[in-house]
Amino acid sequence: MTASGTPVTSASDMAEPADTVRVPVALGERSYDILIGRGVLGEAGALIARRIPGCRAAIVTDSTVGRHHLETLESSLAEAGIDCSAIVVSPGEGSKNFATFEQVVDAVIAGRFERGDAIVALGGGVVGDLAGFVAGVVRRGMHFVQIPTSLLAQVDSSVGGKTGINVSHGKNLVGVFHQPDLVLADTGVLDTLSERHFRAGYAEVVKYGLINDADFFVWLEENWRDVFAGGPARTHAIATSCRSKAAIVARDERESGERALLNLGHTFGHALEAATGYGDRLVHGEAISIGMVLAHDFSVRMNLASKDDADRVRAHFAGVGLPTTLAEIPGDLPDADGLMTLISQDKKVSRGSLTFILTHGIGKAFIAKDVVPDAVRDFLAEAKAAGART
Ligand SMILES: NC(=O)c1ccc[n+]([C@@H]2O[C@H](COP(=O)([O-])OP(=O)(O)OC[C@H]3O[C@@H](n4cnc5c(N)ncnc54)[C@H](O)[C@@H]3O)[C@@H](O)[C@H]2O)c1
Ligand SMILES: O=C(O)C(=O)C[C@@H](O)[C@H](O)[C@H](O)COP(=O)(O)O
Numbered sequence: 001m002t003a004s005g006t007p008v009t010s011a012s013d014m015a016e017p018a019d020t021v022r023v024p025v026a027l028g029e030r031s032y033d034i035l036i037g038r039g040v041l042g043e044a045g046a047l048i049a050r051r052i053p054g055c056r057a058a059i060v061t062d063s064t065v066g067r068h069h070l071e072t073l074e075s076s077l078a079e080a081g082i083d084c085s086a087i088v089v090s091p092g093e094g095s096k097n098f099a100t101f102e103q104v105v106d107a108v109i110a111g112r113f114e115r116g117d118a119i120v121a122l123g124g125g126v127v128g129d130l131a132g133f134v135a136g137v138v139r140r141g142m143h144f145v146q147i148p149t150s151l152l153a154q155v156d157s158s159v160g161g162k163t164g165i166n167v168s169h170g171k172n173l174v175g176v177f178h179q180p181d182l183v184l185a186d187t188g189v190l191d192t193l194s195e196r197h198f199r200a201g202y203a204e205v206v207k208y209g210l211i212n213d214a215d216f217f218v219w220l221e222e223n224w225r226d227v228f229a230g231g232p233a234r235t236h237a238i239a240t241s242c243r244s245k246a247a248i249v250a251r252d253e254r255e256s257g258e259r260a261l262l263n264l265g266h267t268f269g270h271a272l273e274a275a276t277g278y279g280d281r282l283v284h285g286e287a288i289s290i291g292m293v294l295a296h297d298f299s300v301r302m303n304l305a306s307k308d309d310a311d312r313v314r315a316h317f318a319g320v321g322l323p324t325t326l327a328e329i330p331g332d333l334p335d336a337d338g339l340m341t342l343i344s345q346d347k348k349v350s351r352g353s354l355t356f357i358l359t360h361g362i363g364k365a366f367i368a369k370d371v372v373p374d375a376v377r378d379f380l381a382e383a384k385a386a387g388a389r390t
């Protein structure tokens with residue numbers, strides 16, 4: 001049974017296309033599978049029909065993704081006898097806002113989609129977070145299927161049930177935990193993704209190596225060109241990332257502890273996204289590339305990690321073409337105090353104290369509570385001044 005009370009096919013008895021990698025997310029009655037492989041999108045109808053028998057589907061997508069991939073999904077749903085309609089939003093982070101949320105909610109309710117029907121997110125992390133929030137609250141919770149189409153969404157945002165929107169005070173400050181019933185990651189759809197967004201998503205792949213898997217980081221240092229080129233290395237990177245996230249989420253679904261490790265680089269990164277207005281100036285993956293470099297540099301500053309490790313992290317991100325410094329962000333940034341105001345809204349703040357994900361070195365991230373704000377502010381002031389000098 002699901003939260004909505006509709007019986008669904010269990011996560012483990014689904015037929016997937018050949019050559020598909022299946023990664024289970026073990027969450028008791030909320031367990032589900034992530035299916036990773038080329039061509040999975042074309043099987044979406046049959047897979048969804050098995051998992052949520054008799055459902056209708058409200059597809060949420062953005063206009064760019066819709067142009068490339070909506071027809072394939074609609075045909076697949078039609079073949080499986082699933083009645084559907086599509087709700088198309090504007091591409092980009094700007095759509096994770098109250099106005100777009102309201103539009104999607106309204107369309108779902110006007111379309112008479114019921115609690116036992118499914119919201120199907122076809123898109124990157126923006127569509128997934130927005131559509132998941134809608135699924136979590138309309139009729140107090142509908143079925144939810146993630147069809148992630150960006151690298152970032154395939155390795156991170158489609159897994160684990162964090163959904164939400166941004167407000168001017170900060171990123172993802174309004175939302176709910178709402179797990180999907182199924183995640184379908186078609187590696188073929190990445191062929192239409194821009195290089196900029198592929199690179200941004202790659203930052204979240206590297207994150208898994210930096211958190212707790214130094215061997216994976218080394219593998220990425222050696223094989224990142226093959227990951228960018230596509231083929232088996234890319235599938236390996238996606239599956240490894242999903243396994244890593246699934247394991248953490250299974251142990252700590254609602255971030256009462258260990259899950260906060262997945263926030264490596266995000267305390268700095270989210271503040272930078274808010275400071276730059278949630279737009280094209282700086283997309284999420286780029287913000288957390290800079291954020292992860294800052295988290296390593298700050299750890300060195302606190303005598304927790306070696307400068308060699310921090311330099312290696314910077315070199316890898318820079319090598320693939322990701323930004324690593326504040327100076328690379330186009331336009332003006334707030335001063336260190338302004339950035340601290342944004343950081344103070346971080347969801348990891350507890351009883352007014354800052355929590356950061358810091359590190360003892362590559363693959364050795366840890367949760368640091370009660371981080372001294374003055375130390376962070378001085379560090380940011382220096383990072384900004386270094387940018388101003390270059
Ligand atoms: N919920 C979570 O656990 C979680 C995890 C990580 C990130 N996020 C969120 O994810 C968002 C970033 O996701 P994103 O990087 O996917 O951004 P995005 O959804 O904006 O997608 C990036 C761009 O690529 C386009 N695109 C996506 N797939 C495409 C495809 N196959 N072909 C052509 N174009 C395609 C989109 O239209 C968009 O312009 C942020 O809001 C971030 O906060 C959430
Ligand atoms: O799934 C998680 O947990 C993460 O922290 C993954 C992050 O990559 C992602 O950006 C997430 O949306 C950030 O969560 P938040 O709770 O800091 O908003």
Ligand SMILES: [Zn+2]
Binds near residue numbers: 288
């Ligand atoms: Zn992230």
